[in-house]
Amino acid sequence: MSGSELTLSAEIALDDFTLTVDEHVSLNGVTAVFGPSGSGKTSLLNLVAGFLRPDRGEISFGDEIWAKTEPKAWVPPHRRPVGTVFQDAQLFPHLSVRGNLDYADKRADKTAPGHARTKIIDAMALSPLLNRTVQTLSGGERQRVAIARTLLTRPRLLLLDEPLSALDGARKAELLPFLETLKTEFALPTLYVSHDVDEVSRIADRVMMLEAGRVIATGRTDDVLSRFGLEAGRNPYEQAAFLSGVIDQEAARDGLIAVRIGEATIWPAANVDLASGARVSLKIPARDVSIALEEPTGISIQNMLSASVVAIEPTKRPAFQTVTLSVGDQTILATVTRKAVTDLALAPGRAVFALIKSATFHH
């Protein structure tokens, strides 16, 4: 069945470990390469794109051998029909949006099957942006240009390297529909690198789970995620907590919905059509929670809850700590720097204010 498979049978020594894969990935739909930061996901993508050479083994696309050590074979990155969308878009700063698209268009292999330029521009809603300089684009707009630019090269395989990870909650929500359009309208075989369960469960058909350079599971998305007890909204690599509250339509304003949490109110920027009194669950990512000792004034963050520190724990990253806060009879988590914990003299029992930058409805 090599005609419709991507063969990844390779080994490469990285800084911390050796990445070893022996997989045949179906060239049909979206395969998520899923795992924590530093598990080798991006290196795996670089092997496929040709930015890394395997120490041993073979990378093949159907019958085409792209990299092989015995006997030696090598196709340089620019000759591989692969389109890579990088984490931070990587638009060329010296070219306009149109210039970036032209760059790819000019170099595309016009004999390969592809989509019309106008269709690609429409699908990514780029018409109004064409004459802009790339410096004036938002993070989400950059990624849309990057995706369109890649599509213009007429790739036969798409590599998406955490395309949402540089975006905040609201921008992520903006870009996700475009990724779904990409999947349905262009139907290219795709490797999608991510460490986010929500994204993976929304976009991927299959999951290849990596840990410390090894594939620990592959299979249908639902199967793999449930086997590891992962479900959307419960992200093992991103800490979050859930607050339950009650919808208050009276207090809703400026397009925001009001959710009463005890005495306090949170305004999530989300579209739900619920009557007053409905009980809802809000997901609060730990990295979107800041801590203040006094109630701040003159600040753009609208969601403020008085809370008290319950516990302070280390995270995987030495510079950061997770602070557990009690809010009424519920708890939320805040990821703050170790320095902030020291400077604010945070300790269990201390009364503080939790500033919440984003809250999303969790079903």
Place this chain on the structure above:
Amino acid sequence: MSLPDLTALWLTARLAFVTTLVLLVFGTPLAWWLAQTRSRFKPAIEAIIALPLVLPPTVLGFYLLIAMSPNAPFGEFWMAATGDTLSFSFTGLVIGSVIYSFPFMIQPLQSAFEGPVQQAMRTAASLRASRLDAFFSVALPMSVRGFVTATVLSFAHTLGEFGVVLMVGGNIPDRTRVASIEIYENVETLNYGDAHALSLILLIISFITLFCVFLFNKRFPAHVRL
């Protein structure tokens, strides 16, 4: 102003121009190599390139003078090939100046080529551009500031050189007597008027040159750090 002054100034300009041109041709590929290599020799090569920043010009000039003498292998080869000595010649001056100004060309170019430009080369490859295509269509335009800085610094540094030139070239009118040496000569012979005139001209040229660079760096969109 008397005529000999202009001769020295003209010679200086020619020297700085040729030196900068040679540095651009040889410096660009070397800076490119340094920006992307993982060779373990990189630190040693960077140290050698930076040497002229700290060595007294007389030390550099002394070694060059010895290497260029017709008794040394290199000087002998040059003599056999061209029929002229390398020391006390314009070509000798160019070689000395190129070595002396090397870090001023390499370092701004190298830092312009690092980081974002290397990542952009990968991006270009993912868009089907060959290495050569990507170098001209992405790396060069993204490094404009680095090129301007490197070119102007090399040019201005060569204008101001004294020690190496004196050691290698001596003080031969219209051949190796550059402006800085002419000024020294004027002071030695108590001809303060000409020394003043020439010093002022060099000061103004140097200021205008550097001013233009800083103005350009301010106006030009900062794609790369310098």
